[in-house]
Amino acid sequence: MTDIGVAVLGVGVMGADHVERLATRITGARVAVIADPVRAQAEQVAGAVPGCRVVSDPLDAIADPEVHAVLIASPGAAHEKQLLACLEQRRPVLCEKPLTTDVATSLEVAVREAALGLRLVQVGFMRRFDDEYIALKALMDSGKLGLPLVLHCIHRNVSPPPGFDSSMVIRDSLVHEVDVTRFLFGEEIDSVEIITPAPNPAAPHGVLDPQIALLRTVSGRHVDVELFVSAGVGYEVRAELVAQHGSAMIGLDSGTVSPRTLRNWGSRVTPGFRERFAAAYDTELQRWVDAVRAGADTGDYTDGPGAWDGYAAAAVCAAGVESLHSGGPVRVQLADRPSRLGR
Ligand SMILES: NC(=O)c1ccc[n+]([C@@H]2O[C@H](COP(=O)([O-])OP(=O)(O)OC[C@H]3O[C@@H](n4cnc5c(N)ncnc54)[C@H](O)[C@@H]3O)[C@@H](O)[C@H]2O)c1
Structure with a gap:
């Protein structure tokens, strides 16, 4: 062909x-x-x-x-x-x-x-095509760590693009962890809560940054995500799974642990998503x-x-934006999944 x-x-x-x-x-x-x-x-x-x-x-x-x-x-x-x-x-x-x-x-x-x-x-x-996420899912599915319980995620950028607002922290950044959660756990997300700590003085005026998202899946698993788009250091995307018999972390830059400064931590902090996910x-x-x-x-x-994954992520993010404005957890409203008609 x-x-x-x-x-x-x-x-x-x-x-x-x-x-x-x-x-x-x-x-x-x-x-x-x-x-x-x-x-x-x-x-x-x-x-x-x-x-x-x-x-x-x-x-x-x-x-x-x-x-x-x-x-x-x-x-x-x-x-x-x-x-x-x-x-x-x-x-x-x-x-x-x-x-x-x-x-x-x-x-x-x-x-x-x-x-x-x-x-x-x-x-x-x-991220579903990234070796580390694929390896983490394979580890979870192998049963070696027992029942998956909690996922801690970090998603930091150096600085946001012009025009970024507080809801875009959810719709543009959190959307990736929403999909990761559905991919790793293989289930829908039932509720979202957004917590807004005191904003970073370096964040653009009026942007609530950082934000903490708490996701709960339909079977009751907990996912927390630190979203920090004006972190000023590099592109840091990490996840640590905590399970019944142990834990596993992905997204560490190689090198030894040392204080983080602009684009440095002993070795080099990945500068952006194009490099991290190339x-x-x-x-x-x-x-x-x-x-x-x-x-x-x-x-x-x-x-x-x-398309269903894109829709489900949109529904979770909409609930997240509602939580950002109203405070407290917001239930995710999902339609019935449309069944595929015969060809
Ligand atoms: N998967 C990821 O990691 C990732 C990362 C960044 C951006 N994105 C997504 O990729 C898309 C593009 O983002 P970007 O950062 O490249 O934006 P960008 O602003 O750099 O580029 C967008 C381009 O689209 C053009 N454009 C505007 N209206 C158009 C139209 N109606 N039809 C065709 N082209 C049009 C613009 O002229 C511009 O050249 C967005 O949906 C964004 O959310 C995904």
Whole structure:
């Protein structure tokens, strides 16, 4: 089979990164079309990829006859329209998180996909493709540590991008731990509580940072997450599982323990998500391309996190934002999972 043609919608930080990995490291696919309203940016990124065209309208890119699959890396607000167009054209699609920006439209995507009887949508929860998270899940599933009980997580950034507000700490940062919790424990989250300690004086004006999220799964497991987007040190994503017969930690930078200062702790603190999860993004894309190529036989164009996972994460984050405003735990309201119709 010849390489599949991929359209990449949005070539900012993530999209340009994905174009580069599709063009250089991923086998079985080529970037056929790029669409970005900033034409100069689209042309610059396309210029490094032989045979890649730039089109102005993302919907034309989705419908392009050379395109077999779509990678959405546009801002979250553009995702809904682009996802629905992919479903209408029956195009397999890898959509960066968030699936959409609200719960109702995320559910709509999951419902419309289920009605087609196909698995066309993958959402970009790349931690599921990271070696350390995969190893932790394998350890949990092996039963060696006994019953998993508690997960302690840390998610720190050097500083937030411009325009970041308190609810984005939940929707943009916590969303990853929400998916990790569902992935590791294999169950839904029942309630969320957000605690807001005294804010860091270095946080942007008005942003409640750090925040502590307390998640409770339907079977009563506890997950706590320290979210700290203006930590000023590096990109620190850790998780420690506490189980019946022991514990296990992932996300430690290599080197010896020493005081943490700007980008240093004896060795080097990982500076950002592109460095920390570079290998996971590669694996995510290669597995997606392989699934898209195999999908014509099965109707499953992904074996990764799908539309339902994107919807469930949106519902948990919405409850988190409600807790941020009201205080106290908020129950997560999940719709019935739409069943996939026969093909
Ligand atoms: N999985 C992760 O770890 C991760 C990390 C960062 C960002 N993201 C997600 O990736 C997506 C992109 O984030 P980013 O950091 O690359 O943003 P960015 O602002 O750097 O880039 C977005 C690009 O999309 C273009 N764009 C705007 N409207 C568009 C539209 N309607 N159609 C096509 N392109 C459009 C912009 O011109 C820009 O070039 C977001 O959904 C974000 O949440 C995921």
